[in-house]
Amino acid sequence: MAQDKYVIGLDYGSDSARAVIVNAFTGQEVASAVKYYPRWIEGKYCDAVKDQYRQHPLDYVEVMEFIVKDSLAKAGPGVAENVVGMSFDTTGSTPVFVNEEGIPLALLPGFEQNPNAMFVLWKDHTAVKEAAEINELARKWKIDYTAYEGGIYSSEWVWAKVLHVLREDEAVRKAAYSWIEHCDWMPALITGKQKPLEVVRSRCSAGHKAMWLESWGGLPDEDFLTTLDPLLKGYRDRLFRDTYTSDAKVGNLTPEWAQRLGLTTNVAVGVGAFDCHMGAVGGEVTPNVLARAIGTSTCDIMIAPYEEIGDKLIAGICGQVDGSVVPGYVGLEAGQSAFGDIYAWFKRVVAWPVENILAKTSVVDAETRAKLVDEVMDQIIPQLSIEAMKIPVEESTIIAVDWMNGRRTPDASQEVTGAIAGLKLGSTAPRIFRALVEATAFGSKAIVDRFAREGVKIEGVIGLGGVAKKSPFVMQTLADVLNMPIKVARTEQTCAFGAAMFAAVVAGVYPKVEDAQKAMGKGFEKEYQPIADNVKMYAQIYQKYVKLGQFTEKEM
Numbered sequence: 072m073a074q075d076k077y078v079i080g081l082d083y084g085s086d087s088a089r090a091v092i093v094n095a096f097t098g099q100e101v102a103s104a105v106k107y108y109p110r111w112i113e114g115k116y117c118d119a120v121k122d123q124y125r126q127h128p129l130d131y132v133e134v135m136e137f138i139v140k141d142s143l144a145k146a147g148p149g150v151a152e153n154v155v156g157m158s159f160d161t162t163g164s165t166p167v168f169v170n171e172e173g174i175p176l177a178l179l180p181g182f183e184q185n186p187n188a189m190f191v192l193w194k195d196h197t198a199v200k201e202a203a204e205i206n207e208l209a210r211k212w213k214i215d216y217t218a219y220e221g222g223i224y225s226s227e228w229v230w231a232k233v234l235h236v237l238r239e240d241e242a243v244r245k246a247a248y249s250w251i252e253h254c255d256w257m258p259a260l261i262t263g264k265q266k267p268l269e270v271v272r273s274r275c276s277a278g279h280k281a282m283w284l285e286s287w288g289g290l291p292d293e294d295f296l297t298t299l300d301p302l303l304k305g306y307r308d309r310l311f312r313d314t315y316t317s318d319a320k321v322g323n324l325t326p327e328w329a330q331r332l333g334l335t336t337n338v339a340v341g342v343g344a345f346d347c348h349m350g351a352v353g354g355e356v357t358p359n360v361l362a363r364a365i366g367t368s369t370c371d372i373m374i375a376p377y378e379e380i381g382d383k384l385i386a387g388i389c390g391q392v393d394g395s396v397v398p399g400y401v402g403l404e405a406g407q408s409a410f411g412d413i414y415a416w417f418k419r420v421v422a423w424p425v426e427n428i429l430a431k432t433s434v435v436d437a438e439t440r441a442k443l444v445d446e447v448m449d450q451i452i453p454q455l456s457i458e459a460m461k462i463p464v465e466e467s468t469i470i471a472v473d474w475m476n477g478r479r480t481p482d483a484s485q486e487v488t489g490a491i492a493g494l495k496l497g498s499t500a501p502r503i504f505r506a507l508v509e510a511t512a513f514g515s516k517a518i519v520d521r522f523a524r525e526g527v528k529i530e531g532v533i534g535l536g537g538v539a540k541k542s543p544f545v546m547q548t549l550a551d552v553l554n555m556p557i558k559v560a561r562t563e564q565t566c567a568f569g570a571a572m573f574a575a576v577v578a579g580v581y582p583k584v585e586d587a588q589k590a591m592g593k594g595f596e597k598e599y600q601p602i603a604d605n606v607k608m609y610a611q612i613y614q615k616y617v618k619l620g621q622f623t624e625k626e627m
């Protein structure tokens with residue numbers, strides 16, 4: 072019998088990263104490990120009031136070493152030496168400035184504590200002004216470089232972010248040579264191909280976030296960038312012309328990284344991509360099916376055959392890119408800038424006395440106090456869900472809008488804000504929580520409706536990600552609001568699993584990712600069916616959501 076071969080999929084989410092070791096022949100999950108980013112979880116380098124969210128490169132490196140070694144230890148003997156491939160997915164656009172050697176500036180002396188020298192996380196919205204300038208210039212330019220990115224450039228994306236940091240920070244400006252996305256830096260680091268012009272760049276990040284298009288000759292031309300701001304002079308030449316889909320190999324693990332991770336230099340490392348794109352692959356996406364990674368945010372992915380999409384431009388989404396999901400298809404991306412993050416925000420609001428009064432009380436000893444606080448914090452969302460679920464839909468008289476972190480799709484605007492209306496003295500925490508869950512579902516419906524309006528047929532919905540797994544309440548509400556059945560992917564870590572499928576292709580186990588999907592895929596664990604009575608009621612409540620959104624967009 073042939074020796075088993077193993078692959079590792081690494082998924083870098085907003086708060087934590089996980090590694091999954093998978094048998095490349097059978098798709099059996101052998102072991103996994105997860106770890107929160109240590110500096111991030113302490114709230115370092117972030118300022119929510121300013122919409123500033125930065126992540127230190129050391130968080131990514133330390134977590135990688137831990138999760139790979141921990142999962143290998145759990146896998147037991149005979150696995151490490153037979154790992155043949157490794158691929159990454161990360162959040163995005165999450166770029167960092169690097170020096171000529173490709174080293175993120177925060178790893179250099181003098182920059183260790185400078186948030187501008189760190190990765191600018193996708194949800195950082197400090198570059199709203201720069202995004203508006205990009206949109207204004209693109210409208211007037213001979214080529215509308217935003218055309219394949221839904222027609223609106225967002226402050227979540229790389230050019231807005233790098234321009235903002237260049238303007239804000241003279242020290243970074245002087246030290247910076249180029250920039251790199253998180254999904255490209257991880258493979259570059261461990262294969263020793265870190266120099267900016269040697270980095271094998273992802274089609275997914277370049278196409279969806281950097282206005283890269285093959286037929287334009289790659290990135291927007293120098294003239295466009297320097298008209299935007301002369302500070303961008305020379306960057307285009309210090310970046311890339313070509314990009315690669317995730318079935319391509321970056322290189323092999325270097326001896327140093329093989330040793331640090333407990334693997335061998337036989338490990339082939341694949342081109343990275345964004346979490347939801349690999350998640351869609353792990354969730355076995357097919358044409359006309361919307362795969363939704365539902366976690367902190369949502370990222371909604373579809374794939375379309377060339378002959379179906381042709382030259383059609385889909386307005387108001389986060390881009391359509393050849394090969395960004397499955398090579399050989401156009402990948403379409405949309406999403407909500409906050410989904411589970413809205414529940415997390417409400418949890419922080421209701422938990423204010425827990426974190427600020429209970430956490431300081433002297434009524435109990437320190438150990439008991441810490442346990443109490445932890446237990447209350449952990450139980451808030453699950454308990455609110457249980458209570459909110461008991462409220463009949465017809466009593467859903469509180470209406471909320473889900474733009475607490477801006478609106479990613481349809482029609483990106485990070486300037487819009489969230490809202491809660493219809494409050495009364497009887498509006499309890501579970502009732503408000505229910506309204507927030509409904510608002511996140513209504514935000515999803517706005518996306519589905521936009522795809523339909525643009526002529527993209529959706530025949531099925533797949534749910535993956537933390538919320539899809541953890542919350543039957545949210546998923547049932549979503550099925551009712553969308554009036555569509557939703558299948559939930561069986562694999563525990565669908566994004567990491569998708570990365571593992573790509574790793575199997577990169578390592579030569581399968582010629583195409585579709586073959587890896589067939590052999591390794593685990594199917595679905597559950598299907599939520601819309602409940603007809605709820606569907607009718609939500610169709611009416613949705614109109615109120617739309618009106619409230621129009622009001623806040625205009626007046627707030």
Ligand SMILES: Nc1ncnc2c1ncn2[C@@H]1O[C@H](COP(=O)(O)OP(=O)(O)O)[C@@H](O)[C@H]1O
Binds near residue numbers: 412414452453
């Ligand atoms: N029981 C729950 N019901 C609904 N949402 C939840 C629940 N538990 C956690 N969440 C939300 O899940 C989100 C994290 O999703 P997850 O997919 O695990 O992470 P990430 O988005 O970083 O990949 C958080 O925003 C959190 O508020």
Ligand SMILES: O=C(CO)[C@H](O)[C@H](O)COP(=O)(O)O
Binds near residue numbers: 086164347
């Ligand atoms: O915008 C993205 C991809 O284009 C982000 O990577 C994604 O939304 C991150 O979210 P999460 O933490 O929910 O996985």
